Amino acid sequence: MKTKVALKPSFFHSSHQEPVSAAALPASSQFQIRAATAADLTSMAQIIAESFHSQNGLFGWLFPLLRLGIYEDLRHRLASPAPHHVCLVAVDRAADAASNLVGTVELGVRFSDSWIQSGKSFPYLSNLAVHPKYRRQGAASGLLTGCEKVALSWGFQDLYLHVLEDNHHAGLLYSKLGYQVHKVESHLDAFFLRRSRQILLHKHLNLDSAI
Numbered sequence: 001m002k003t004k005v006a007l008k009p010s011f012f013h014s015s016h017q018e019p020v021s022a023a024a025l026p027a028s029s030q031f032q033i034r035a036a037t038a039a040d041l042t043s044m045a046q047i048i049a050e051s052f053h054s055q056n057g058l059f060g061w062l063f064p065l066l067r068l069g070i071y072e073d074l075r076h077r078l079a080s081p082a083p084h085h086v087c088l089v090a091v092d093r094a095a096d097a098a099s100n101l102v103g104t105v106e107l108g109v110r111f112s113d114s115w116i117q118s119g120k121s122f123p124y125l126s127n128l129a130v131h132p133k134y135r136r137q138g139a140a141s142g143l144l145t146g147c148e149k150v151a152l153s154w155g156f157q158d159l160y161l162h163v164l165e166d167n168h169h170a171g172l173l174y175s176k177l178g179y180q181v182h183k184v185e186s187h188l189d190a191f192f193l194r195r196s197r198q199i200l201l202h203k204h205l206n207l208d209s210a211i
Contacts, residue, residue, distance in 0.1 A: 025088070025146045025149060025150075029093070030092060030093060030094065030137070030138065031090045031091065031092060031093065031102070031138060031139050031142045032090070032091050032093055033088055033089070033090055033142050033143060033145075033146040034088065034089060034091065035086055035087070035088060035089075036078075036087040036088065036089045036104065038075075038078055040089055040101055040104075041071060041074050041075055041078070042071065043089075043099070043101040044074060044087075044089065044101065044104050045067055045068075045070045045071035045074055046067060047101070047102075047103065047104060047129050047130070047131050048070050048104065048127065048129045049063065049066055049067035049070050050129075050131070050132065051129035051130070052129070053066045053067075082108075084108065084109040084123075084154055085106070085107070085108040085109070086106075086107050086108075086150055087104060087105070087106050087107075088104065088105050088106075088107070088143055088146045088147065088150075089101050089103065089104045089143075090102050090103040090104070090130070090134075090139040090142055090143050092134070102130060102131045102133070102134040102139050103128075103129060103130035103131060103134065103139040103140060103142075103143055104127070104128075104129055104143070105125060105126075105127060105128040105129070105143040105144070105146075105147060106125070106126050106127045107123060107124070107125050107147040107150055107151065108123070108124055108126075109121050109122065109123055109124070109154070109156075110122060110123075110124045122156065122158055122159075122160055123147075123151040123154065123156045123158070123159050123160070124159075124160050124161065125144070125147050125159060125160070125161040126161065126162070128140060128143060128144070128161075128170075130143075135169075136169075140173060141173065141177065144173075144174075144177055145177075147159065148203070148205050151205060152205055152207065156205070157204060157205045157207065158202060158203070158204055158205065159202070159203050159205060160182065160200060160201065160202050161174070161179070161200075161201050162185075162198045162199065162200055162201070163198070163199050163201060164196040164197070164198060164199075165184075165196045165197045165198070165199055166196040167196070171199075174201055177203070178203050179201040179202065179203045180201065180202055180203070181199055181200075181201060181202075182200045182201060182202035183199070183200040184197055184198075184199050184200075185197055185198040185199065185200060
């Protein structure tokens with residue numbers, strides 16, 4: 001499962017993140033959801049690169065460079081102080097400790113433009129990526145639920161994210177979890193280059209789910 005967005009990813013070091021209580025994050029028999037650390041950089045970069053870039057075809061040779069760029073971007077951003085931003089990871093409890101990270105997602109607070117009320121701050125979820133081996137097994141749902149709980153702990157009751165119109169698997173997952181279409185983005189490149197449109201989704205969070 002993956003969510004591709006146009007916005008540049010931002011990941012932040014846990015020492016600068018808002019504290020995330022382990023009790024506030026979801027857990028299942030297979031996956032644990034927790035805040036990312038510097039030790040997760042390599043696995044995070046690999047999973048994100050695999051989710052958003054092809055390793056096959058004419059440009060497959062670029063994949064190692066793209067992965068390195070993602071790694072360096074993550075490493076740089078992990079040291080950047082920014083309140084109300086967190087990167088969560090999903091780990092497989094049963095896997096070897098050296099290779100048990102299976103997914104990642106970012107949650108931050110942004111200020112709206114034309115999406116919502118101008119100047120209003122809102123939590124925005126992006127860069128949801130899960131290792132191909134673990135897709136459709138609950139890791140993505142766990143990461144999304146983790147973001148919802150963190151957003152509630154920050155005092156918000158609404159959460160937004162983008163999904164590509166042709167990403168049907170992601171759309172089904174978001175619909176199942178209660179996300180609804182807020183706006184269909186219209187861009188010239190989507191029309192002239194026949195690219196898939198971005199859909200802004202919204203979910204009103206239930207305070208009971210914070211318990």
